[in-house]
Amino acid sequence: MKSTKPSRTLLVALALSAAGVASAQANDISGCVLTGQKGSVSLQPVNPGEITVETALPNPAWWNGDTVDQIKDGFEFCLAANIAHRAGLDKVKVISSSFPALIANQNKQKDLSMATISITDERKKVLDFSVPYFSSDIGVLVKKGVKVDQETIRTFRIGVLQGTTGASFVSDHIKPAEIRVYPENPGMYAALIAGQIDAAVNDTSIILGQASKSNGTLEVAGQYSTGESYGAIYPKASPNKEGMNRIIDEMAKDGTLAKLASTYLAEAWGADPTKVPYLKP
Structure with a gap:
């Protein structure tokens, strides 16, 4: 007798379809303080009308929310939101990955990756980093x-x-x-x-x-x-590297990065990192 249960293939297809629908929802950036002139920098986002940023969750204070759909603010999310704002866009789409997969930089459907990624000489040999935004x-x-x-x-x-x-x-x-x-x-x-x-x-x-x-x-x-220092990773040969670097540099100069740190990091950490004692290796 023929089974009336859905096939494994169908279940997988339905799950993938549902995941695709969920990930298509861009995150609201209204919870972030947006600074600078909207539309002052021209970018060519991989998905029209929004900046797509890859990260690794959870990462509290940097990304407030344990899942993609829950992200509402945080230092790196609001940094991405300000990039979108200064590019004249109103949306940030967040996609989640494991950290090893993220630094492999294989996902081409993104504009940048941010996940408290340290810039190193070794990584710079294979990855295209932004200017630093945190130490x-x-x-x-x-x-x-x-x-x-x-x-x-x-x-x-x-x-x-x-x-x-x-x-x-x-x-x-x-x-x-x-x-x-x-x-x-x-x-x-x-x-x-x-x-x-x-x-x-x-x-x-x-x-x-x-x-x-x-x-x-x-x-x-x-x-x-x-x-x-932390930096974002750009896809290879990204047309947006110069524009995004300009925005991050402007955010450093106008105090936006410092404001993001005081808003999202100081309270979440509950301690001044400069007061943590230093050890000798």
Whole structure:
């Protein structure tokens, strides 16, 4: 007898179709403070009428919302919103990816990627970065009360995020007892809370946000000075590189970037990153 249940192929097709409809909805940028002259810079967005930006979620304070449809503000989202505004556009479309996939830069249906991505000489060999828009060092996230110093950290099991500069720094400079690599931040944080690792190492600007959400369970015990800066990744041969760089430079000069930092980062972190003690590798 012939089954009346939908075929696996049909279910997959329906799921993909539904996902496509959901992702077509552009995010509202009205929650962001928009500065500068609207339409002052001409861009050629990959999707007419909107800026399409790829990111990796969750990333609180930078992207406020755990899913694409929930994003309403945050430092990087509002940076993208201001790029759209100064290009004369009213919409930002957010697409989500894993961090390793994002830095592989294979998605051509975007105008830029932003996910607290550190600009490095190695990455610059294969990726086309924007001008920098934020500076950050590398921090150590532990359970509250755990002592961290130059010697004890070498005995730790340390979790790192795959493909990040934090992962390279741990293996090249800290050289702990054990390194565990995670594809996404939530899995790494869960491992830390469960006691499967002793510390999680990532950008100070990222783990301060996680510590502030932990209800006192986690804290940033120290950081390493690396002189890193964040930048957006452009698709290869993007016609918008010059225009977007101009907008980011103007936002730095007119105080917009500083305003975004004070609005979305300071409160979310619950701590001044300059007050986190520095460690020697």
